[in-house]
Amino acid sequence: GQQLNQSPQSMFIQEGEDVSMNCTSSSIFNTWLWYKQDPGEGPVLLIALYKAGELTSNGRLTAQFGITRKDSFLNISASIPSDVGIYFCAGQTGANNLFFGTGTRLTVIP
């Protein structure tokens, strides 16, 4: 399958700090998605990006679809304790081809 490289693998930050994570691929995707997963739960969609260059915000979250269509980043501003979890990027190429990164584990220290 497609290989998505997500970094960093884990982050420890102080409450109130901003967070940035990214995802890169050797292949082109038509859609980039960012999900958050809490322990014992399924991934929950945070942001969906459908066009190259698109910059989309959802509250304190901002994500961009790279112009080359091979990368995307997610920023979280002013982190809070409930931001803790694992964040996954996912790239979609066609009808049912959704490929996931290996996740970034975020820990927020109060």
Place this chain on the structure above:
Amino acid sequence: DAGITQSPRHKVTETGTPVTLRCHQTENHRYMYWYRQDPGHGLRLIHYSYGVKDTDKGEVSDGYSVSRSKTEDFLLTLESATSSQTSVYFCAISQLPGQGPQGTQYFGPGTRLTVL
């Protein structure tokens, strides 16, 4: 939240036994998917369905079969479970395939399966 439930939520079984996991949706979405999640691999697609009785293989389909006799239910069966199938299994749904908001996949809460 999308109306997706999975059952059971946890299961422990022995090698060689058959296991069936159920995904149930109340959204009347046409497309349903089964993924497995393993450390270091993210989520990988096992099988998907694009309608009643219409299914196709995903990236890691060996050892798994699926069935969809009703729009709302998608079953994943391990005919003879092996220890390598110990994983967390997620069901997902979408209205349509492909790109765009209607192609976005929404996930259920997962089933943790342990094969001893």
